[in-house]
Amino acid sequence: MYLILAEQQLYKLYAQALADSEVTQDWSSWVEMMTINCQKCCSEAEISHPIAFRTGRQPQLSRNIRMLQIERDSWLLWNRARDTLNNTRQDLPEVIPGSSDRLIVEHHLLNNPQLRMAKAVQGWLQTIKLDERYQTDLKMAMTKLEPKRIYWEKTCHFLKSSYNANIPNPYITCLDFDATHKQKRRLCDTDEQEENDLLQIVFNLLRVGEYSKAKNICKSTGYHWLAALLSANELYHDENYYCSEANDIVYPVEGNQKRIQWIESMYELSMDMRLKLYERAIYGLLCGRIEALIPVCKTYADYLWAYTSCYIEQEIHYILVCAHQNELTDIEKHRILSDNGIRNNQLKMPSIFDEILAGCPTHIRDEALLPFNLIQKYLILADYDRLFHSILSFLHTNNELNGSLLRFSTHICLFLYEQNHSEKFNQNNFIEILTTYIHHLIELEFKDLVFYYISKLPSNNQ
Incomplete structure (x- = not known):
């Protein structure tokens, strides 16, 4: 019952936020407000129905909560994407x-909207992954790893015992x-089990962007070499070059000055089948090997x-290779910059979705083709014509309208229409989507909202 009331309130909040933005013409704040409203409704639903949220024992209720979460996540994506594309630092020093290397990449970001969007999408995917359940699972897994001064503690203990007792040793003899x-x-x-657990935990932390926590847990369990590997991915920057002569402070140098060569090593290690699964995955993430x-x-x-993530790493690697190509050997230049080099095999942001569909299992393909995921895809690609077509396709093929999907889709279309993107799509499509939403509001008996949204139609269609 509470979930129904919360959703009903959300319809009104959406309309109010839209009306306020028409007055202020502050559409960025409108997107942010929509995100906040949906987040609030979603949080209240999760708190009010904890059993359905955590266990899924009430399928319909769990499904409704899940749809609210996806709606919230979609607004978060749109908010991040717009913020990333519209706000870039213009005060970067030469x-x-x-x-x-960090400034080289930041300068490149100014002129590369695809890379900026990719970073926004990566951050968004990390944020939505780090929900309450994921955090709980991580904490439970981390409690199993006891802090220790050295790694491979049991193996070391056996070596010490076997050395004194002349016991045959099947284990390694060095650290x-x-x-x-x-x-x-x-x-x-x-x-062996502890190492597998650690590698999986480290990867799960990297999956949500928690690099500092990943390095700390490596250090606390004696895996300092793994912490060093994670640090080696950081971009080189020496702030002392950019300080005034009057400044007496000496800043520490950050990052890895030999990152290009290090990435090449990681690229090979990531496909070494002798390594553990999650160890290869960590190396693949660091060097961009999908x-x-x-x-x-x-x-x-x-x-x-x-x-x-791999697209971002590959793009950064190529940027730095081009910036430092005078410092590379002829062999390195040929491997990276030639027609048959890494650049030709590099991922491209617009084709990522096709790459996923081409090589993924059936259940991943089915998930990728769900309506909300398709809408998110076209928002990321800024393909508004196909966005409208995908929304209409859903409306035509589903007898039972999904409130969350229709609510989100309609307001995204309204936003694009208000922002003068109408030349990028057929106006009739916009009218059909908005009309469907109006009929949906009529069914819910939101009379005041019906009149308001009718006013958003072109005058000859009202």
């Missing part, structure tokens, strides 16, 4: 040669992180995050 491959020996079962990430992707959102 790059002093040899001083900052190099690649000792298992060099010696073709194994770890104690307990250490083949290493695909095996650990379980949902469509995971696939989209993996492809988007």
Whole structure:
């Protein structure tokens, strides 16, 4: 009952936010307000129906809550995407040669809306993944990992015991992180399991953008080499080049000055089948090798995050290679910059969705083709004509209208129409979508809202 009341209130809040924006002409605030309204409704629904939210024992109620969550996530995407595309730093200092890879990339971002959108999508996918359930699962998994000074503790203990007692040793005899491959020996079962657990936890933290937490847990469990690998992905920057001569403070140098060569090494390691599954996935994420990430992707959102993250890493790598090509060897230049080099095999943001559909399992394909996911896709690609067609297709093929989807779709269309994007789509499509929403409001007996939305139709269609 409470969920129904909350949704009814949401219809009114949407209309009020739209009316307010017509007065102020502040459409960015309108998108933000829609996000806040939906977030509030969603949070109240989750709190009011905790059993349905957490266990799914009430299928219809759980489905309604889930649709509200997806509606909220879609507004969050649109809000982030617009903010990223419309707001870029214009006060960047000119790059002093040899001083900052970070500034090189930031300058490139100013002129590359696709890369800015990709970063917005990546951040959005990380945010929506980090829900209450995911955080709880992470905390439970992390409690199993006890802080320790050295890693492979049980193996070390066995080595010490076997050395004194002359017991045959099936395990590694040194603590190099690649000792298992060099010696073709194994770890104690307990250490093996702990390492698998750690690698999965680290990957799950990276999946939601928690790089600092991932490095900290590596250090606390003795895996300092893995923490160092995660740090090596940071872009090089020396702030001291950009300080005034009167400044007496010496800033620490950040990032990895040899990142190009390091990425090349990670690229090879990420497909070394001797390594554990999640270890390869971590390396694949750091260097942008999608083949290493695909095996650990379980949902469509995971696939989209993996492809988007790899596109970003590949693009950054290419930017830095071009900026530093005078410092590269001829072999490196040929491998990266030639017609058959990495650039030709690089992901492109517009084709990511096609790449996912071409190589994903059936259940991922089905998920990718769900209405909300298609709408999100066309919003990301700014393909408004196909956005309208996908909405109409849903309206024509579904007898039972989904309130969340229709509500979100209609207001996105209204936003685009108000923002003079009407030349990018057929006005008749807009009229049909808005008319369907008006009929939906009539069924819900929202008379005041009906009159308001009728006023949004072109005068000859009212």
